[in-house]
Amino acid sequence: MTAEKCTEEQDQGRDAGIYEQVFDAILEQRLVPGTRLSEDKLGQLFGVSRTVVRKVLLRLEHEGVVTTHRHKGAVITHTTAAQAKQVFAARRALELEVVRNACAGMEAAQFAHLRSLIVEEQAAIDGGDKGRALRLSGELHLYLAEYGGNAFLAGFMRSLVSRCSLIIAQYEATDRHSCPHSEHEAILDAIEAGDEALAVQLMAVHIQHIEDKIDVREKPAAPDLTVIFAQP
Structure with missing residues (x-):
């Protein structure tokens, strides 16, 4: 392997590592809509150049x-109420296909891995670590898509799962309960039993429960000061 090739692979590995850290922060809702992603600041935090950071941000933008934004730079995406509904509609359609693919055949080791994620998710919930629980939940959906064998579908899912996490961070209603973690286990049980109809039904209910956690009504914009202080 040439030195140039080695350096290229090291750069790619470094880019991927930074991307994964930012992606995990989104899943854990540590990065929320509107957060500014300064290239200089991220470069300092990760010890890389702005060029490397820019490549990561371009991937996340894609x-x-x-x-x-032209003058503000890169920020975590804000989603409108209409867009939120569209994202969940798209995710529902893809998740059902993910389940169908998974029912076509998964290996025992893959089921074991997914069940280990459920155990970790429950431990995070019991320990009050909401961010970690959210990330593990998202990872389970992503691995399920990957194990289904359709790489394109898995790629689309990655975008939708992270986008849903941002939507929940933006619109989550505090008076609404989280969906039971046991739903993941029931879905896996149905897939492992080869019951496609049940697995699809359970996944549809599960995605609906996730969507039910949010209130996607647009928040009213703050009135203009001119209106507030207008003379009668």
Whole structure:
């Protein structure tokens, strides 16, 4: 392997590592809509150049979770109420296909891995670590898509799962309960039993429960000061 090739692979590995850290922060809702992603600041935090950071941000922008503004720079994407409904509609359609693919055949080791994620998710819930529980839940859905064998579908799912996490962070209603973690286990049980109809039904209910956690009504904009202080 040439030195140039080695350096290229090291750069790619470094880019991927930074991307994964930012992606995990989105799943854990540590990065929320409107957060500014300064290239200089991220470069300092990760010890890389702005060029490396820019490549990571471009990938995240391609996935729809980062938006670049001309004067403000890169920020975590804000989602309108209409867009939120569209994202969940798209995710529902893809998740049902993910389940169908998974029912076509998964290996025992893959089921074991997914069940270990459920155990970790429950431990995070019991320990009050909401961010970690959210990330593990998202990872379970992503691995299920990957194990289904359709790489394109798995790629689309990555974008939708991260986008849904941002939507929940933006619109989550505090008076609404989280969906039971046991739903993941029931879905896996149905897939492992080869009961496609039941697995699809359970996944549809599960995605609906996730969507039910949010209130996607647009928040009223703050009135203009001119209106507030207008003379009668």
